[in-house]
Amino acid sequence: MSPTGSTPRPAADVGVDPEMVGTLVRAQFPELAHLEPGFADDGWDNAIYRLGPDLAVRLPRRAAAHGLLLNEMRWLPFLAPRLPLPVPVPVHRGKPGEGYPYHWVIVPWFSGRSAASVPAAARDGYAGALAAFFRALHVPAPADAPRNLVRGVPLRDRDDAVRSRLEAVAKPLRGALLAMWEQGLAELEHVGPPLWLHGDPHPHNMLVHDTAGAGESAAGTGHEPARLSAVIDFGDLTAGDPACDLAVAWLHFTPSGLEEFRERLAGHGLYSPGTWVRARAWAVNYAVLMAGLPSGDPLHAVGTHGIEHLLGPT
Template sequence: MAIAPTAGPGTSAGLVRTLLAEQAPALVGLPVERLADGWDNHTFRLGERMVVRLPRHEAAAELHADEVRWLPELGPQLTTATPQPVAVGGPSPHFPHPWSVVEYIPGREAAAVPPAERVALAEDLADFTWSLHVPAPTHAPVNPFRGGSLATGAADARVRSRLADLARSGHAELAEALLPRWEAWSHAPDFDGVDVWLHGDLHPHNIVIGADGRLAGVVDWGDVTAGDPACDLATAWLTFDATGRRLFTERLEEGHPVDAATWVRARAWALHLGLVLLSRPDEFPRLVASGRHALDELRREDV
């Protein structure tokens, strides 16, 4: 999820068929159906087992390259399914960016389930996080918007601006309650450990739940990077209510102890990312409920 992306070229099922005919002819003839128009990618179902991902803009194309490059290496170490690349296409006269065909993970996004009903995936998501958060190589992708310090002028300015937007939208009391929490949490001691692998966008729209309510997969790896694990641990507030959060944190602490400062930074990341989810309600109305859920959960936390 890039910061304030702008829409790129139009897409359609016809465009997908054209790209497949040009660059992945073995996949021609399978049904193509629009799946979603996300922050960074347009996605289309391809048959029963695949998804076509078309970056929406130049910044998303750069994230797409990281996803395609690193998921095949990360996948085997993880405890849940990831959308592994099946085919990778390049720019053409019909579409200006690289694109890919990836495996489809059956299920529904966690955001489609009320937070109180996400409890069954809490321990699974903790296990996934533990399996991902291992030391990353020095040549891991760099993402300036994920995994670094939030105690910077740029991050602080973005959050304050979005809190002001929140207040103007009729939620002044919530914004006033969150500001001192942001000021305290964002100035927790900086991460001083070895950079670990991060998903970078671990919110309920990127978490797939199976028919049994358990974790079925984690998708949308464009923000993959290395850095402070607190960035991903923000999912404790983005995804869960108090009960699910307790199960998530307890399970994580069993095999991957987390120091108190990291949990404080995780609250700051959850506040930051919750505001991002709220930032474009006209274009992405389905993200609003998830952003509001996170902010409501954080409001209940002590400063």
């Protein structure tokens, strides 16, 4: 159920390697000079290096990511105390230097693995925990909260991009997905103050531990339920329509997990009428985008699952 073709990751405009990371750490934080950096991951926006057993270094790999990291550095210390899960609050704040042009940050290293690496039926095990996280995060944001041109905005702002992506979807699937998108467009926009949003809370930005010794499979599926250990990558942190965040429930969960997730959020007074219809439309956007990534990308399978969930029985 993947679109034809693929969407490449943005190219880096600065090279980052262990030698550069070590040079930056020794120059700016000599008390950490004894720790050798080791490559951990290379995302859309940041290169990630592990620094000893307890720390990680995040460095923007392209200019567009620099401002996003600055938003995280400013706002995560403010938001973290109210959140029920660990988030990467800066431990040390690095500056441009040693030939590297951007600010960078040292954060805690969280144990666990990407939730994208476990089946959706196992992810159902943390539906309640993710709902509690959003309930704590989705509160009115201050006027100077960061703005994002592609997250938390009215759906009409993304209409051209989504319709273009849907052109790559096989015709038997395209019509139903387009109908869901247009139903979201037809709903009233978010009513009330802009709410704090993670902006990109898909499974690859969640870390999980499988429940050790649980002894029971998730909903009888044969998969032990996973539990969240941390929420990471707040680069798209913004304020706006919470439907943008809630959409990822179709990517994380099976219909059973989605039902629990929605039940846990029932009665949230800051969600306006039509929020869940708009959320499903946002899910179309995310699922088609991710399914269009190369098959080796961890989000490709997340996107194909999202399309199957959206089009399957509920």
